[in-house]
Amino acid sequence: MNKKEQIYEGKGKKLFATDDAATLIAEFKDDLTAFNAQKKAQEKGKGALNAAISAKLFRLIELNGVSTHLIKRLDETNHLIKKTQIIPIEVVVRNIATGSLTKRLGIAEGVKLPFALVEFYYKNDNLGDPILNDEHAVLMKLASENELKTLKELARKINDILRPFFESIQLKLVDFKVEFGRDQSGRILLADEIGPDSCRFWDANSGEKLDKDRFRQDLGGVKAAYEEVLRRVEGALK
Ligand code: UDP
Secondary structure, eight states: OOOEEEEOOOSEEEEOSSTTTTEEEEOSSSSSTTTTTTEEETTHHHHHHHHHHHHHHHHHHTTTTTOBBBEESSSSSEEEEEEEOOOSSEEEEEEEHHHHHHHHHOOOOEEEEEEEEEEEEEEGGGTTOOOEEEHHHTTTSOOHHHHHHHHHHHHHHHHHHHHHHHHHTTTEEEEEEEEEEEEETTTTEEOOOSSSSTTEEEEEEOOOOOOOOHHHHHHEEEEEEEEHHHHHHHHOHH
16 A cells, blocks of 8 residues: 555644545654643654554454454554544543543542543644533534444443453553544544553552653653553563
8 A cells, every 4th residue: 555645744643645545544653742742752663662552452442343443554653544534522531530530620549430431522732622521512513412422332342341451461541542533434433543642551560650641740761661561462462
């Protein structure tokens, strides 16, 4: 599949056209951003680590019955994907309280939530990705009521697949963000990526953070943490 002109550049990936109008190539970048891109850095090899981790997780998710945009990983940093229209809603699933949930609502850091909490955020950098309820999303025509129901169901299903998987490799899946797109027939597919840039992973034994919080909080060892996540994921998913 030929990589043709670049059609989009986001914070973590570039999208390229291919010979097939229904297919794109997503190239994972080495850029690290946090706090709505106010904090930026580069980490050589990070794109390849995320591309490898995300490909493995998308395959696991697909095998467990959730359709994704991933066709295949082409090389270190490039994924061949189905073209979708991205729904501008970041769907966050939380198992343990931390981050913005503790700041906004005063829930104690590290508390295990009684059920997986699903939240919607409006994907809009100018507004700083504000939290949304269903009625906001429907009146802004970001998605239909039916689609919101599907997004919640798929997000919970993905959590039900990933949480025990990460538990089996001694990682607590604290929370994560997913994005979805509509294909040409309107079917909703898991899109974007899943990995240490968009999830929080805490080592089950030491509690060590093995995700982008190492960058957000200047803890150092970002690449080593991502490498450790890949090592464990690859160890479990040959
Ligand atoms: N997240 C993300 N992109 C965003 C915002 C959040 O991938 O633009 C992920 C983040 O890595 C975490 C989860 O969503 O796994 C919940 O993040 P939170 O709302 O606590 O925001 P933060 O504290 O990261 O600002």
